[in-house]
Amino acid sequence: MFLYFNGCSYTYGKWCPDRENKIYSTLVSNHFGADHYNDSVCASSNDEIVERTLKWLKDNTCDHAIIMMTHDGRMKLNQRFLPHRTGTQEQIKLNDMFYRNFYSDELGATNFYRNRYILEQAFEKRNIPLLLMQYVPLPYQGTNIWKEMCKGDLPLVAKTMFRMNELSPKIKTILGRTSNKEYYYNEECKQNSHPNPKGHRKIADFVIGKLTPTI
């Protein structure tokens, strides 16, 4: 059996000690005795996650795909736009201008669901089961054609204080708030930004639970 994983730094396992052995893609693959490929890249936008996935699918196949979509606020345009960008002064300045003058939650949501729809269709076309997860809830709760065509709500992984909206406290996620040290605190970076080994274990258990009935 071969599993394909893609996503941003959460799937890459940023800050996770003993990363290659402790991240959820390895834990899930070990559980099923499967080979796997983790195609994730830190700070990816959904545009890049979808592009990488389709590029990989062009020449490869898998038995199951597990993809965690990232912030709707990230976009790939003439540079990678991230809500909290670091980099050169020029990049940071342009990034700030982008979010202040141009970006809206509806724009982000439209791009998110358009990307999600492309992913869902690509796997359906190839008859490959796809488990999609979503990093955080979207601030925009309205609808658009792409949302209507996607297959229901996705399992949510985290809740961040960043871009919190009034719906967030009621929404259930796999790991809960990023302020929860149990699943997020990493000694190496002395902060709660990404899942620690226990957090990865929890995501892995969730994925295993979803995949088991179909394997």
Added chain:
Amino acid sequence: MKILYNGCSITWGDELTDRENQRYSRLVSNHYNAEEVNLASNGISNDRIVRESIAYLDKNSVDLIVVQFTLYTRIEWFRKDGSILDMHIHQKKHPASFYYKWIYNDYNGIENMWKNLVLFDTYCTQKRIKYVPLLADHHKDALQLKNNWQKLYHGKPLTHLHRGILKRTPKPHMMSSGNIPEGYIPENFTLPNNHPSPKGHKLIAEKVIELIDDVSVF
């Protein structure tokens, strides 16, 4: 029989004196004695062409869609109040002025065009909807820049409207400014603002009929 058409001002029939009867969508539909549904609008982007076509196809049944993709520089933008704007490179006001100065580049635009093509092809393939893709190329050659999304497109080859059907190469001075110089004499198949003339629409209709017969719909 019902044929859906979507595209920009070319498919809408801009500059024609009798738009609804002279545009290629009517000529093609008359040929097949088919119902014509033309969703085209002036100045729209590929984002909107694909979004509105899929929204229509999802709720209505058609026998075929002729989709005319437009300039890759255009993009759909969502205002904070939820309304939608199709942005053009020649718009001087915000947000277009900001976007084209700071955010846009041709690689970006062409990538978005091919992403829309992949998306539309995937949708039609999944739903078993036959389609004929056309491409307006009166400003820049959309195939000049190679990119990842182009390699991911496995749909029908694009038929070029200007360089292909109308055999017309854009004048260099019109490629970036969009202004019509004094003394410019329109060619037979296009009108002063570069839209197809009645003769041009006839040529397009003939080619589209050939392409439709090729996909064996009727």
